[in-house]
Amino acid sequence: MASITLQGVRKTFGAVEVIPGVDLAIEDKSFVVFVGPSGCGKSTLLRLIAGLEDVTAGQIRIDGVDVVQVPPAKRGLSMVFQSYALYPHMSVRGNIAFALKMAGMNKAEIDRRVTAAAATLNLTPYLDRKPRDLSGGQRQRVAIGRAIVREPKGFLFDEPLSNLDAALRVQMRLEIATLQKSLGTTAIYVTHDQVEAMTMADKIVVLNAGRIEQYGSPLELYERPANLFVAGFIGSPKMNFVTGAPAAALGAATIGVRPEHVAVRPGADGPRGSWSGRVTVAEHLGSDTFLFADTELGTVTVRAAGEIGLKPGDSVRLIPDSARIHRFDQAGRAIRG
Amino acid sequence: MARATSRTRIAVSTAAAWIVGLAIFFPILWMVLASFKTELDAFAIPPKFLFFDWTLENYGVVQKRSDYVLHAYNSIVIAGGATLIALLIAIPAAWAMAFAPTKRTRGTLLWMLSTKMMPPVGVLVPMYLFFRDVGLLDTRAGLIGVLCLGNLPIVIWMLFTYFKEVPKDILEAARMDGATLAKELIFVLAPMSVPGIASTLLLNFILAWNEAFWTLNLSSADAAPLTVFIASYSSPEGLFWAKLSAASTLAIAPILVLGWLSQRQLVRGLTFGAVK
Amino acid sequence: MATRQTQILGRSVTAPSVLLLLAWSLAPLAATIYFSFTYYNLLNPASGQFVGIDNYSYFLTDPAFLASLKNTLVLVGSVLVITVVLGTLVAVLMNQPVIGLNIVRLMVIAPFFVMPTVSALVWKNLLMHPVSGLFAWIANSLGLHPIDWFANAPMLAVILIVAWQWLPFATLILLTALQSLDGEQLEAAEMDGAGPFSTFFYITLAHLARPITVVILIETIFLLSVFAEIFVTTGGGPGLATTNIAFLIYSQALIQYDVGGASAGGIVAVILANIVATFLVRLVGKNLEA
Numbered sequence: 001m002a003s004i005t006l007q008g009v010r011k012t013f014g015a016v017e018v019i020p021g022v023d024l025a026i027e028d029k030s031f032v033v034f035v036g037p038s039g040c041g042k043s044t045l046l047r048l049i050a051g052l053e054d055v056t057a058g059q060i061r062i063d064g065v066d067v068v069q070v071p072p073a074k075r076g077l078s079m080v081f082q083s084y085a086l087y088p089h090m091s092v093r094g095n096i097a098f099a100l101k102m103a104g105m106n107k108a109e110i111d112r113r114v115t116a117a118a119a120t121l122n123l124t125p126y127l128d129r130k131p132r133d134l135s136g137g138q139r140q141r142v143a144i145g146r147a148i149v150r151e152p153k154g155f156l157f158d159e160p161l162s163n164l165d166a167a168l169r170v171q172m173r174l175e176i177a178t179l180q181k182s183l184g185t186t187a188i189y190v191t192h193d194q195v196e197a198m199t200m201a202d203k204i205v206v207l208n209a210g211r212i213e214q215y216g217s218p219l220e221l222y223e224r225p226a227n228l229f230v231a232g233f234i235g236s237p238k239m240n241f242v243t244g245a246p247a248a249a250l251g252a253a254t255i256g257v258r259p260e261h262v263a264v265r266p267g268a269d270g271p272r273g274s275w276s277g278r279v280t281v282a283e284h285l286g287s288d289t290f291l292f293a294d295t296e297l298g299t300v301t302v303r304a305a306g307e308i309g310l311k312p313g314d315s316v317r318l319i320p321d322s323a324r325i326h327r328f329d330q331a332g333r334a335i336r337g
Numbered sequence: 338m339a340r341a342t343s344r345t346r347i348a349v350s351t352a353a354a355w356i357v358g359l360a361i362f363f364p365i366l367w368m369v370l371a372s373f374k375t376e377l378d379a380f381a382i383p384p385k386f387l388f389f390d391w392t393l394e395n396y397g398v399v400q401k402r403s404d405y406v407l408h409a410y411n412s413i414v415i416a417g418g419a420t421l422i423a424l425l426i427a428i429p430a431a432w433a434m435a436f437a438p439t440k441r442t443r444g445t446l447l448w449m450l451s452t453k454m455m456p457p458v459g460v461l462v463p464m465y466l467f468f469r470d471v472g473l474l475d476t477r478a479g480l481i482g483v484l485c486l487g488n489l490p491i492v493i494w495m496l497f498t499y500f501k502e503v504p505k506d507i508l509e510a511a512r513m514d515g516a517t518l519a520k521e522l523i524f525v526l527a528p529m530s531v532p533g534i535a536s537t538l539l540l541n542f543i544l545a546w547n548e549a550f551w552t553l554n555l556s557s558a559d560a561a562p563l564t565v566f567i568a569s570y571s572s573p574e575g576l577f578w579a580k581l582s583a584a585s586t587l588a589i590a591p592i593l594v595l596g597w598l599s600q601r602q603l604v605r606g607l608t609f610g611a612v613k
Numbered sequence: 614m615a616t617r618q619t620q621i622l623g624r625s626v627t628a629p630s631v632l633l634l635l636a637w638s639l640a641p642l643a644a645t646i647y648f649s650f651t652y653y654n655l656l657n658p659a660s661g662q663f664v665g666i667d668n669y670s671y672f673l674t675d676p677a678f679l680a681s682l683k684n685t686l687v688l689v690g691s692v693l694v695i696t697v698v699l700g701t702l703v704a705v706l707m708n709q710p711v712i713g714l715n716i717v718r719l720m721v722i723a724p725f726f727v728m729p730t731v732s733a734l735v736w737k738n739l740l741m742h743p744v745s746g747l748f749a750w751i752a753n754s755l756g757l758h759p760i761d762w763f764a765n766a767p768m769l770a771v772i773l774i775v776a777w778q779w780l781p782f783a784t785l786i787l788l789t790a791l792q793s794l795d796g797e798q799l800e801a802a803e804m805d806g807a808g809p810f811s812t813f814f815y816i817t818l819a820h821l822a823r824p825i826t827v828v829i830l831i832e833t834i835f836l837l838s839v840f841a842e843i844f845v846t847t848g849g850g851p852g853l854a855t856t857n858i859a860f861l862i863y864s865q866a867l868i869q870y871d872v873g874g875a876s877a878g879g880i881v882a883v884i885l886a887n888i889v890a891t892f893l894v895r896l897v898g899k900n901l902e903a
């Protein structure tokens with residue numbers, strides 16, 4: 001149970017600046033997700049917090065204590081690696097117990113904790129197996145077991161689900177979120193998948209090129225993206241951006257509207273402020289329909305609930321919801337009010 | 338394109354390969370045969386290939402002669418000691434080079450390799466004088482030291498190439514789990530690298546066992562390993578060939594077995610990873 | 614990249630190896646260089662004075678030096694040619710479908726594991742002996758006059774012994790390399806109409822170029838220092854017929870007790886080996902990048 005604070009954290013590898021400077025306050029018991037495109041420095045930031053890399057400058061405080069000089073094991077954090085990093089020569093039991101053994105805990109206590117962790121994670125029948133005899137999902141659970149058994153102040157997850165298939169990923173993401181809430185342990189979770197971020201996080205940190213673009217709750221990010229990057233990154237399908245005259249008319253350099261906030265109507269006529277276009281692709285998901293339409297403003301994506309009977313080549317009128325248009329200035333920052 | 342290889346082709350290549358193999362192996366085979374002959378049969382003309390009075394007498398004699406036993410013991414102690422000590426020094430060093438590299442690591446590795454290329458004869462004189470002056474001539478400790486240092490670069494290189502294959506995540510996980518370096522090496526890296534460490538051990542034991550420059554020059558009697566013991570037969574002509582063969586067979590048999598076991602790693606070890 | 618703490622730890626556990634190897638490679642070399650500029654004979658107590666480059670001029674102008682340099686080159690060159698050519702052929706043969714390949718392989722690599730003193734004695738006494746050796750018997754059976762190897766062709770005898778010891782090394786490395794040759798590449802060449810010989814020259818040999826270089830360099834390093842085989846079989850003779858530089862230095866130091874002269878010779882040997890080593894280290898270094 002811990003708050004984690006980063007202040008002016010910088011990281012360079014040789015001449016390459018990967019993290020130019022990050023300030024961040026993570027509250028006790030919260031589940032924070034770092035999300036951003038691949039290579040933006042998420043893992044690096046996580047490893048800095050873990051102590052697996054040195055900060056080039058800045059402070060990392062756990063419960064108010066600066067830990068930049070503290071070796072990884074003494075920071076009280078445990079980590080789940082993308083590759084799971086299980087010890088291949090040890091049984092599941094050995095893997096889970098390893099950290100406790102290293103801490104010199106007595107055998108009875110180790111057994112008690114390992115048994116409890118295994119029960120929580122449905123690993124009891126597999127305790128004496130080696131990692132190579134487990135499925136991907138079971139390995140993932142062992143990695144989590146290894147992290148929880150130490151009763152750490154915080155969990156660090158580095159893309160823990162990216163090696164699982166889609167169905168298992170949905171299930172595990174639920175389990176991890178539930179587990180974290182029931183243990184009440186602060187968690188930092190790295191992913192490049194914005195769906196994972198939106199579903200699991202109390203708060204999301206959107207990273208881009210080592211900078212924090214925005215820090216807020218999933219809904220805040222969705223409803224009030226701070227800039228073009230966040231607006232484009234959060235939400236699926238991606239937000240539509242329009243520049244030029246329609247934007248200028250609203251006093252902005254760029255305006256954006258999410259596909260689900262564009263109404264569509266067949267035919268060529270529509271109200272003022274609506275755009276005419278022609279359907280190029282229609283994706284029918286049953287629950288939703290995604291339309292891609294060519295307009296004078298470029299391709300516009302529309303997400304309509306349910307099934308609508310439009311097909312490629314149809315003329316349509318696209319009507320953005322004027323209350324949900326996001327405006328951005330020349331520098332890409334959101335214009336509020 | 339799977340193609341059925343014709344039977345004739347297999348027959349021809351099999352026959353050719355066996356002939357070549359037997360020809361290359363023949364000197365060893367011939368020596369082993371001689372070791373089962375009486376001294377008279379051993380240099381009989383025409384030579385006796387299989388039809389002679391097979392005898393184990395030579396082995397009995399060799400086993401009983403205390404000098405053979407002493408030199409065999411020396412070989413084991415010297416080759417084993419040199420290899421184990423080198424391994425102990427090298428494991429942490431190879432760990433550092435594989436998992437905590439610095440700007441200088443590459444240079445250090447190549448420099449270590451280059452020390453192996455120094456011709457021993459270039460430093461024979463000072464080594465001999467040093468050994469003489471500190472009383473290490475003809476001692477097992479002295480030879481252990483020299484062979485250990487001589488093989489250290491190969492040991493570090495081989496371990497380095499094996500350690501490079503261990504995922505770094507797993508060692509980091511151990512570090513997060515609170516393992517100190519010693520525990521990380523003993524409980525995680527070493528068990529994960531058992532095959533690599535074993536082949537390093539084997540190959541270097543073989544190299545130390547067969548080393549015949551320093552052993553010939555720095556030992557003569559008490560500490561002399563089998564290389565020197567067998568070389569001492571070069572002067573008295575003939576007469577003892579069967580016994581010499583028995584002694585030689587005993588000296589190379591364990592090494593042949595170890596060598597065969599480690600043959601797959603041999604290439605990698607001896608080319609410093611340049612050919613895998 | 615690891616943390617500074619880990620790097621410091623890394624450096625401190627590397628230090629013993631580095632310091633030991635530094636001492637091992639520099640101290641004796643420094644002493645050799647020092648001795649090479651002094652008059653120093655183990656039998657003469659009045660030794661130790663500085664003599665400049667006398668030892669070098671003496672060693673380098675000694676007819677024995679030229680003879681041993683020539684012998685060294687002949688020995689190294691011949692063994693290299695024999696092992697590389699035969700090694701390639703044997704490797705290609707073993708890369709064919711062969712029944713019992715594992716056993717053939719064991720037989721082929723065995724000589725490499727035989728200690729040099731044993732190989733030398735076996736060849737000298739059991740095979741090459743002019744009266745009771747197997748070769749003499751074969752020659753006689755064929756109606757030829759047996760060769761007295763160590764009297765009439767001593768260098769050839771030494772070359773054969775050493776080549777026998779190193780043939781497995783070349784074969785094994787080239788075989789390993791051959792096995793990594795892409796079968797599809799060979800088939801593509803065949804589809805392009807290349808016959809077995811052009812395939813061998815343009816594809817197989819081209820693929821083997823690098824491993825052959827490695828074999829040549831590594832063997833050269835070891836062959837420059839061949840000692841035990843000569844020590845056991847010929848003692849460098851008859852005359853200087855089989856004295857190579859390593860043996861010359863040994864006899865100068867431990868038979869004639871001329872430490873100064875032997876040291877000068879040692880430095881010459883170090884320089885020769887370094888020329889080869891430079892190439893090898895570059896080659897291995899390049900591989901380290903990849």
Ligand SMILES: Nc1ncnc2c1ncn2[C@@H]1O[C@H](COP(=O)(O)OP(=O)(O)O)[C@@H](O)[C@H]1O
Pocket residue numbers: 013016018036037038039040041042043044045614
């Ligand atoms: N040890 C390192 N040395 C040099 N550059 C590195 C190192 N680790 C990461 N980087 C670089 O830092 C950037 C961020 O990497 P990373 O944090 O792994 O990204 P992410 O996890 O967001 O995909 C990348 O450009 C990567 O190449």
Ligand SMILES: [Mg+2]
Pocket residue numbers: 042043044159
């Ligand atoms: Mg990453």
